[in-house]
Amino acid sequence: MSATWIDEALRTRCLARRREAVSDSLRAKGLDGLIAYGSGRHSFLASNPAWWLTGLRQIGPHLAIAIPLDGDPFVIATPAYDARRIAERIGDVALTVVDEAEFIETVRRELDRRGLLGKRFAIAGGVQPRRISEAWPAMFATPPQAGDALVSDIARIRDDWAMACVRRGADIAERGWANALTTAHPGMAEYELAAEMEADMRAMGAEDNFQLLSASQHNRAAHRASNRILAAGDVLLGEVTPSVEGEYVQICRTAVFGEPTRLQQDTFALLDGALRRAMAAAKPGTPARDIVHVMNEPIIAAGYETYTKPPYMRTRGHSMALGSLDPEIAVDSDQILLEGMVFVLHPNQYIPETGYVMCGEPVLITRDGAVPLTARMGTLDVIPA
Numbered sequence: 305m306s307a308t309w310i311d312e313a314l315r316t317r318c319l320a321r322r323r324e325a326v327s328d329s330l331r332a333k334g335l336d337g338l339i340a341y342g343s344g345r346h347s348f349l350a351s352n353p354a355w356w357l358t359g360l361r362q363i364g365p366h367l368a369i370a371i372p373l374d375g376d377p378f379v380i381a382t383p384a385y386d387a388r389r390i391a392e393r394i395g396d397v398a399l400t401v402v403d404e405a406e407f408i409e410t411v412r413r414e415l416d417r418r419g420l421l422g423k424r425f426a427i428a429g430g431v432q433p434r435r436i437s438e439a440w441p442a443m444f445a446t447p448p449q450a451g452d453a454l455v456s457d458i459a460r461i462r463d464d465w466a467m468a469c470v471r472r473g474a475d476i477a478e479r480g481w482a483n484a485l486t487t488a489h490p491g492m493a494e495y496e497l498a499a500e501m502e503a504d505m506r507a508m509g510a511e512d513n514f515q516l517l518s519a520s521q522h523n524r525a526a527h528r529a530s531n532r533i534l535a536a537g538d539v540l541l542g543e544v545t546p547s548v549e550g551e552y553v554q555i556c557r558t559a560v561f562g563e564p565t566r567l568q569q570d571t572f573a574l575l576d577g578a579l580r581r582a583m584a585a586a587k588p589g590t591p592a593r594d595i596v597h598v599m600n601e602p603i604i605a606a607g608y609e610t611y612t613k614p615p616y617m618r619t620r621g622h623s624m625a626l627g628s629l630d631p632e633i634a635v636d637s638d639q640i641l642l643e644g645m646v647f648v649l650h651p652n653q654y655i656p657e658t659g660y661v662m663c664g665e666p667v668l669i670t671r672d673g674a675v676p677l678t679a680r681m682g683t684l685d686v687i688p689a
Contacts, residue, residue: 309472309509310549311465316395318465319359322627325458326357326371330426337372337420338451339411341429341436348514348545348552348624353428353455355550356627360393361511366407366436369397372420380411408439415443426451459627461644462668466551466626470646472509473553474666474677476546480505480513481557488687490536490561494518498529501544510546514554517542519561523660526652536562536689541662543652545624552624554648556664557682562689571658572684578602578651579663579681582620586649586667586674592637596620599651611654621649621664645669646677 326338342354344365354360354367357377364382371377378398381390387401402410415421427440428451441447462470484501498517505513516526519538526541534540538561545554560568582599599620600612611617621633623646631639631647650664663682667674 309468311468314468315359315465318463319357319395321463322357322458323371323377326455327373329454329458330371330373333426333454334424335426335449336374336423337370337425338454339368339370339425339427339429339440339448340451340455341427341432342367343429343432343436346512346547346550348547348554349629350430351452351456351459351625351627351629352550353430353452353459353627356455356459358394358397359549360390361550362390365404365433368407368411370411370415370420372418372423374423375418375420378414378418380407380414382407408436408443411439412443421445424449426454428452428455456628456630459625460623460630461642462625462646467646467668469549469551470553470666471677473546473548473551474555475679476505476508476510476548477544477553477555478678478680479508480510480546481542481544481555484542485559485685485687488534488540488559488561490534490538490689492534494529494532494534497534505544505546510548511550512547512552514545514547514552515543517544520659522658524654525660526662534561539568539659539661540687541660543662543664550626552626553666553677554624554650554664555666555678555682556648556650556652556662557685558662559685559687561687564684564686568658568661569684571655571661572663574602574606574655575651575653575661575663576682579649579665582649582651583665583667583674583676586641586669588641588643588669588671590641592631592633592639592641593635595633595641595649596635596637599649603651603653608653608655611656616654617652620651621647623647641669643669643671649674 340353422445425448517529519540540559542557585598619634652662665676
């Protein structure tokens with residue numbers, strides 16, 4: 305690949321270890337194998353176990369990797385014209401590449417010739433096309449079990465390859481925002497700035513970018529860029545989420561066109577302090593819901609308890625991992641933080657006097673708490689007006 309930062313040996317080792325970890329989990333659960341399916345759709349709102357286990361960013365509508373305990377893993381992928389690239393990306397794993405119409409029958413045939421149709425399998429793949437989801441129970445003698453949690457429980461602890469992608473993504477996000485601060489100016493449309501950021505981050509190696517970018521004199525919330533014209537006194541909100549090798553990373557940022565008011569500075573300091581308190585408390589073994597309470601305490605003490613709850617606030621953080629969406633930092637979460645988890649932590653908040661303000665960092669859970677994966681935590685940035 306042309307990307308010079310990629311360590312192919314590390315990538316190959318980690319993909320093999322992931323498949324080994326899945327096999328160990330299958331054995332412990334008394335199952336005979338797992339099929340991880342990919343529909344070709346990818347976002348940070350859903351995990352992608354097929355990509356996580358193959359390292360393949362598919363362009364076709366169907367991808368499956370089978371990991372049987374009795375035998376070696378094998379992949380069935382679409383479309384047929386992409387066979388050369390697919391083979392390069394998955395390495396030594398056995399591969400069959402077919403057109404869309406042949407996918408299900410090819411999967412069935414490859415399982416049958418290995419004597420696997422009578423085995424106890426699990427299926428991972430999240431939301432699937434109806435035709436695909438209905439094919440699995442019809443294919444096996446024993447209806448397969450749900451396998452998404454099996455993959456998620458492994459993937460929620462980031463391995464070295466995932467961390468390399470995450471760190472690369474964090475760097476791209478920071479540089480993308482820094483470049484936006486020098487590009488933005490009064491008279492520019494929001495969508496023009498969003499387009500500049502999109503092109504900039506893709507040039508740096510992001511294959512995708514979920515981006516909220518909006519400005520107002522008094523923001524009610526962050527949203528996708530519109531045709532609104534940026535003006536002096538605006539508060540610019542940025543939720544910047546590039547993806548590198550399928551791993552999304554998010555930063556949340558706020559900037560003011562012109563000199564910030566004392567009230568704006570105080571509001572940002574309040575939220576930044578809440579974020580830092582939550583990071584210090586986010587140690588292994590801590591319930592995710594406790595982090596919400598720690599983050600909310602100074603905001604509530606400042607008189608804004610109403611605004612720490614829906615509809616003003618939904619969650620205080622969330623994972624966007626390729627293989628797992630754990631944890632979600634929410635008041636109703638029963639998840640426990642584990643060393644090696646990575647997620648965005650953000651006290652993004654509406655404050656009546658100043659409007660919506662954003663600050664948030666991707667963090668890694670360590671024994672000493674959450675450490676930021678950014679080189680510099682967000683500040684209340686200033687854009688000359």
